[in-house]
Amino acid sequence: MTGKSGPSGGGERVHRPPRALASLRERLRDTFWFAPVTGLVCAVVLWWVLSDLDTGIVTHLKEEGAYEELGDLLAFAVDARTIVTTVSAAMMTFIGVVFSISLVAVQMASGQLTPRVVRIFVRSGISKLTLTVFLATFAFSLLVLTSYEGGPEPDPRRVTSAPLLQSLLTLGLVGLSLLLFVAYVSSTLRLMQVGPVLDHITRESLRALARQPAGTAEEPPPGPGTAHLVHRGRAGVLREVAVARLVRAARRDGVVLRLVPRIGDFVVPGTPVLAVHGEAALSPYALRRAVSVGVERALHQDPSFGLRQLSDIALRALSPSVHDPTTAVQCLDRIVQFLAVAVHLPLAPLHHRDRRGDVRLVQEVPGWTDLVDLAFEEIRWCAAESPQVTRRLLAGLDDLLLLAAEERREPLLRHRALLVAAVERTVHEAAGRAFALRPDRQGIA
Template identity: 30%
Template sequence: MRAYLQQLIYRIKGSYWFIPSLMVIASIVLSQLAIWTDREIGNEWMKDFWFASMNQPDGARALLATVAGSMITVAGVTFSLTILAVSHATAHFGPRLLDNFMRDKGNQVTLGTFVATFLYCLLVLRVIRGEGLPGDAGLDVSAFVPQLSLLIALFLTIASVGELIYFIHHVPDSIHISTVLQRLAEDMDRKFDELYPETVGEPLQTESDEDPPSFEFVHHVRSSSSGYLQGIDDTDLLKFAKTNDVVIRLLRRPGDFLREKEPIAEVTKFADWNDKTADSIRYGFTIGFSRTPTQDVFFILNEFVEVATRALSPGVNDPFTAMQCIDWLSVGLVQLSQRNLPPVRRVDGKGNVRIITTQTTHQDFVDAMLGQLIPYAKDDKNARKYFVDSMQKVVAISDNIELNHLINEQVREIQRQEN
């Protein structure tokens, strides 16, 4: 359930409907609250404030109609500019970076501000009345101009103008390559802290390269659908293993592509094993149609490499963007050198092995961050030299002997291809 909720939250944050919808709901509540205040308390108290001008019905209608019409027009322009920026980013940086722009809070809040202001003005406009209504002689309706509601509409308009100024600056800034890479770097920092956690039970202190021979895995859990493994609910799997006194070995990690009926886990002997039991374990795996960074740091690393390889392609020929990617990848390697990768076997509170995860090694990181980039960097003299210099600086900083050895191998590899 936790892995599913992670993916749900990730999708909601990457949508253009959630935050604007909340702001629209807030505008509806605010409009009704302001109108109720005008009806129950009246407007006399506002005459003491210099900034509160008393509007007549015709003027109030004109003000709200003008603001509402302007806001919905600007909202349409805003949406068009956002789509244009997303299209530009997808074409130049790669389609996998689309989620980074979709999750941009600035764009979502801007769209929500204009739509919410429009709806607020519309709801207030409908309650403004003149001295009476023509037609039915028995219908006598006194004039009503919600002065507080109009004042709030004016404040919302001023806020919308400020939001528009911010948006005009924000759009070009958000598609600047330095901003794009900075956001990827922030995601990488966060995921290095969150992923490969010490939360799948407690780590086993003494670890060997081989699984304990006493573990005989007799039950196989297969994927019920095809797609990318987006997350694993380690907490539920650990609870299941502890409750039923079994050991679960995970055969795939987040980011892997799964095919229907492909094995995803193995379980030691369990007397009451059946399809329902297999489903209990299968529910701990969240599968979707695309990779997400919620539990897959390699997805973020691949984004860096994708931007760099596109920049080094003959059609773009932008080695300086590739150099910026190398800079941030080198930062990731330095961070990686300062932490220990979690052990494969995980134990419960009593010291019993409950879960055996897939092995993640420094070799995996070096292959993803450097190995995939070398075939493209080797053909550009500037990028090649910068790659070698940056990796040498990483080795000089790092105290991780294993990681330094792997980085030096990549440096020698690109130098051999140069010759």
């Protein structure tokens, strides 16, 4: 799908079709069980392969009559047995302590910022990798203990197998676990800080915005709908839509579909999800696995969810119980960064086409005014008594006014005027009003 960036964008944005496994990948990233389970399976497979190799090594040395070399290898395996036993006994306790501390860190971060940041910890690659390696090390060390034969001094002529490669891999996994533990603690401490969390949310939001195809405002509407397909699954938030599946279904039946709710809307059973434009009646089975409904929003196809998170953090920082205007200023920095990118994008309804170029699916997305209201409306209501926030908000609006085309200046000017009016009502001293209404990118530099 391709589309021009419109009058305010300049240039052309070309979008590749979504990958077939993109939806599955995003769902797996939102889970915490897949990586550890995969690690346990890999540990069992590795143990089985290395066990056969160790048996082959012992058999080969016995056939060659190299009993002295075999005795040295058995001595190494016996020495490593102490380490393997210690690892198997201590690793699970170590896992429990580490991740108990992590749960406390997550609770603190969600309480200080917003509960929505918990998904950052859930999707954290280093957290999943650390847990995976820890569990794999524990499981692998238990399996290695079953491979030992004989007592403290096994007879080289009678043993049939010795965990040589298995012991080496166990030692390697222990070393990797220690390195990952250091990286995991460093990553967790960073995610407890406001700056890295805001940066993470902003980068994910901008990636989602870049994946969104370019809309075409000049495309005529599909006309009145002839039928509707209603939602028959569980109630929840519309997280994503399988665009390719719906486009194929619409092309097969010769109709045009229009997505009624927007990504991020809450849908309940019995409410319309797709409007059908055309003579043919689309089968209700077209909705099966075509829309994904969950308990909370996701950023994969919903860039405005990033603005929602940034706004939530700023609102909590401005609440009387917290009163942290500096955090609100940091949120405004990232909000302005996001809008500075979005101001050049068309942000018009998306018209997904089939291979012939015919429109088959129309999807509404938040427009420029929607994004500006989401970014500034609630913060503006809470910022009138904080000169640090009002000064940063005015500077951000002025910067966006410099970037915005003429047709996109109206919501920015409206929020600026409303902010000035709110400060004038709240601050009675002229000198205080003048100070609070002076634009400053640092709030109070």
